[in-house]
Amino acid sequence: MSTPRERLITEEDELSVTTKETSNHESDSRENGNHESDRLDSSNESDVEDKQLLDEIALRQSIMMSDEQLIEWIKSRRTIGNLQEPAPTHEQIRAAIDCAVTAPDHKKLRPWRFIISEGEARQQLGQALLEAAEAQAARAGETLSDKTRKKTANLPMRAPVIITVVTKMQEHKKVPPFEQMLSAGSAVQNLLLALMAQGFGSVWRTGLLCNEPAVKDYFDVAADDYVVAFIYTGTSPKPKPGRKPMDIEPLLRFES
Numbered sequence: 739m740s741t742p743r744e745r746l747i748t749e750e751d752e753l754s755v756t757t758k759e760t761s762n763h764e765s766d767s768r769e770n771g772n773h774e775s776d777r778l779d780s781s782n783e784s785d786v787e788d789k790q791l792l793d794e795i796a797l798r799q800s801i802m803m804s805d806e807q808l809i810e811w812i813k814s815r816r817t818i819g820n821l822q823e824p825a826p827t828h829e830q831i832r833a834a835i836d837c838a839v840t841a842p843d844h845k846k847l848r849p850w851r852f853i854i855s856e857g858e859a860r861q862q863l864g865q866a867l868l869e870a871a872e873a874q875a876a877r878a879g880e881t882l883s884d885k886t887r888k889k890t891a892n893l894p895m896r897a898p899v900i901i902t903v904v905t906k907m908q909e910h911k912k913v914p915p916f917e918q919m920l921s922a923g924s925a926v927q928n929l930l931l932a933l934m935a936q937g938f939g940s941v942w943r944t945g946l947l948c949n950e951p952a953v954k955d956y957f958d959v960a961a962d963d964y965v966v967a968f969i970y971t972g973t974s975p976k977p978k979p980g981r982k983p984m985d986i987e988p989l990l991r992f993e994s
């Protein structure tokens with residue numbers, strides 16, 4: 739069985755044949771002068787398909803990674819807590835979110851939103867977290883110490899940028915909320931990988947405060963929706979740690 743890379747190379751060969759055939763057909767058709775508009779329509783469609791295939795080939799060639807290297811790269815993702823400037827630029831954040839939104843998404847509901855907190859906005863987020871912590875403590879009949887208050891308010895200062903991912907679920911008879919939630923989780927994973935691809939470290943955090951009313955209000959999240967991730971991102975002064983090989987055998991079962 740051929741690998742995707744081999745199939746792509748085969749398609750590239752086929753493409754050069756198809757392109758030649760197409761130009762032959764075009765000259766035949768020009769000579770015959772028949773069904774001109776039909777020919778133009780199908781030629782436009784095949785031009786678009788050819789361009790898509792050429793773009794894909796160019797992308798794969800520019801990556802210059804073998805399939806094995808690409809898999810090792812994905813496996814090398816690690817959480818990094820110590821994050822500093824430089825932070826991703828808006829352009830780099832957009833590139834990462836462009837990747838996040840290609841997550842599997844049943845019926846294309848786009849059940850996610852991304853809020854980027856940087857600069858002083860992190861202090862405002864800290865105040866929302868503090869309000870949430872105070873409400874939580876009050877429900878338990880407790881009050882927060884000054885130390886805890888300060889620590890809570892400063893939580894968002896642990897990285898130069900936080901990308902908060904929230905769900906924006908929609909009623910759909912074929913797409914229950916759990917699917918939309920999983921789609922949001924997949925978007926987060928794409929986001930982490932796209933940040934890593936651009937050289938940034940990241941941490942996926944939630945914490946017990948993330949779905950407190952004060953935090954949901956802060957992000958304008960509806961009652962039935964969730965804050966699913968605070969992605970802290972920036973540059974790590976240290977290389978990311980390795981990962982011990984994991985034994986996947988107890989986790990899987992082949993059936994045939």
Ligand SMILES: Cc1cc2nc3c(=O)[nH]c(=O)nc-3n(C[C@H](O)[C@H](O)[C@H](O)COP(=O)(O)O)c2cc1C
Nearest residue numbers: 815816817818940941942943944945946966967981
């Ligand atoms: C939904 C979700 C929420 C998480 N929340 C936190 C968190 O609040 N604090 C934390 O230290 N780690 C949290 N983690 C775990 C880290 O992001 C990370 O996955 C874990 O430390 C393992 O490290 P690794 O990503 O390098 O394998 C969360 C993970 C997920 C999937």
